[in-house]
Amino acid sequence: MNKVYGRTNGLKPSARKRLANLYRRRVPDDRLYTAELARTLAQLSYEIHKPISLLLDRRGSVRAVTVGDAREVPIPPMAYVETRLSGYRILHTHLGGGGLSRPDLSTLFLNRLDAVVALDVAEGRPTNAHLAHLVPPHAEEEDWRVYPARPYHAYLDWDFGAVLKALEEELAKAARVREMADGSGERVILVGVDRGEGPQAEVDLVELAELARTAGGVVVHRELVYRPELDARYVVGRGKLEELTTVAYHENAGTLIFGLDLAPAQAREIETVTQLKVLDRTQLILDIFAQHARTPQAKAQVELAQLRYLLPRLVGRGREMSRLGGGIGTRGPGETKLEVDRRRIQARIAHLTRDLEKYAQQRREARKARKRHGLPVIGIVGYTNAGKTTLLQALAKRGEPGENKLFATLRPLTRKGFLPGLGEVLYTDTVGFIRHMPADLMAAFRATLEELLDADVLVHVLDVSQEGALERHATVEDVLRELGVEQPRVLALNKADRADPYDVDFVQERLGGLVISATKREGLEALKQALVQALVARGVRPQAWAQYG
Structure with missing residues (x-):
């Protein structure tokens, strides 16, 4: 037997059976309900002294029978499609009259129902019908249209199928307009x-x-x-x-x-x-x-x-x-x-x-x-989208250009470069960091981030054009401490060409660092000199031929 949902305690077996038999009813595809179904529903509701709700699909089949109001109907979840409604409607009885309630309309809207219909019941007979359905977004009225109360038989010949078709065409039209404006x-x-x-x-x-x-x-x-x-x-x-x-x-x-x-x-x-x-x-x-x-x-x-x-x-x-x-x-x-x-x-x-x-x-x-070749390694670290890959390309004068996207680089990139007065070096770029980095990602990428442990010096790239630069700097430093990275840092305040000069001065006053623009290759010579000094302080000796590079 099909299940009857809701407040079924105290119902006689005969009433339960009659409720379950409602699953056998069918409504024509283009109609809200039939006269026979409305009368049966009103009579049953009057006899058990409780509201009854039916969930119908577009084929007119009864999908759920519930003793209770619209909020208690078990509605199958739907995959959200902005051009379509759910394909379900609710037909239920109101013993006290009064039209559609706020919970009825909320249920209609939140579940994108085709419609909600309430039948007033008087002495076991249906009297007035109250109808509401959604309207396209940005219509002048509310999210739904509520029709004035009408005798229940007034909707028996109403072509609800045509109304649904027109409504979904309007939804599809609105979606196309948005797609043209915003892309796909x-x-x-x-x-x-x-x-x-x-x-x-x-x-x-x-x-x-x-x-x-x-x-x-x-x-x-x-x-x-x-x-x-x-x-x-x-x-x-x-x-x-x-x-x-x-x-x-x-x-x-x-x-x-x-x-x-x-x-x-x-x-x-x-x-x-x-x-x-x-x-x-x-x-x-x-x-x-x-x-x-x-x-x-x-x-x-x-x-x-x-x-x-x-x-x-x-x-x-x-x-x-x-x-x-x-x-x-x-x-x-x-x-x-x-x-x-x-x-x-x-x-x-x-x-x-x-x-x-x-x-x-x-x-x-x-x-x-790489260590056997004796070349010093410079690791490039920073918050995601700070310009690390672009800086790597500018320093090494080769490699792929960076993208203006978060986490555009996942694999470690190593490129050979040259520092005046020192000689050849290796630059290594790694995945960017972010505040509250997911623990599972940190665990998965730990082996990749261990590249930093073998670096002689780190360049910490900080985007000074973004709000919250100080917090981003602290986030990267926290991650480096968590990884056990203790190498000396050279702070590069990148994207200075896009930043307000006051913001650049504000960050530099608190953190120090060198002001650069990797895209315009400004400040790179000063950065290279700072890297040479940091490497020499670490005991790296200039290569004999470096002065001729």
Whole structure:
């Protein structure tokens, strides 16, 4: 027998059977309901003294029978598609009359239902019908259209199929307009949380926007929520989530990205309320790493980090576990492994760990070979997108140009260069750092970052054109201390050509350093001289022919 949901305690077996028999009813594709179904529903509701709700699909089949109001109907989750509605509608009874309630309209909106219909019941008979359906974003009215109360039989011949077709055509038209304006990127809403951090919370939200852009997203809205204590279930509270859902509908956005890490249960609850794809900061960073992984070693490192992140989240995840839809958070060498069982993932993790140890051994051998040649090594470190790769190219006068994206370089790059008065040196660029770097990524890339331990001197590249430069400098230094890197540093204040002179002076006054522009090759001679002095202080002797270089 088909299940009857909701408040079924105290119902007689005969009533339960009659309710279950509602699953056999069918409504024509283009109609809201039939006269027979409306009368049966009203009579049953009157007899049991409780409201009854039916969930119908577009074929007119009854998918769920619930004793209770619209909020209690179990609605199957849908993959968010901005040009379509869910394909479900709710028909339910109101014993006390009064039309559609606010919970009815919230259920309609949050689940992108085709429609909600309430039937007033008087002495076991249907009287008036109340109807509401969604309207396209940016319509002059609210998110929904509520029709005046009409006798229930007035809707029996109403061509609801034509209304749905016209509505989805309007939704598709609005989506095309947005795609032409913003490109074909995934439209996302960013949610930052200020837990008393002040200006740093705003800086973090700006950085989250840059991460989303790098991942290929189109940021249509940013929301910074002041929340000293997080909601254990909904993080920012259910009311705020409903506001964000309204914004998502009007902006045709299908993804919420939170600027903090979400527990699996929190992600699941947020998806249930919003019916949107939900990602956290770690998933976003993992996705960016997956996009930029090119070498076998980088791919193995990213896949290992992905699997370690997903392993404790395998049980009970929401739609974000499904990789059929694609988009941000779904890419990378590990994407075909996301739905395998725990044992296979653990075996894969063990296999990748062995592979990475082999890569690490190869890199150790390569470093030994470089040491035998006796060339001093200069490591280039810094916050992501600080201009490390561009500086490497400028100093070595060869190599690939940098990109204005976060984490554009994942593999260590080593290039030979020349320092006047000293001779040949090796420059090594590594993966950039970021505030609150995901622990799984740090663990996976530790062998790569160990390249820094063999450097004689480090160039710390700091982007002075970005707000929060002092905090970014502190983040990099914290990571270096965690790795046990103690080599002397030469601080390069990069992108000075893009920065306000006051900001450059402010940073230099507090941190020291040399002002440069890697793209315009300004200040590089002074930087080279500082590197020579640092290497000589470390005991590096000038090569005999260096004066002729």
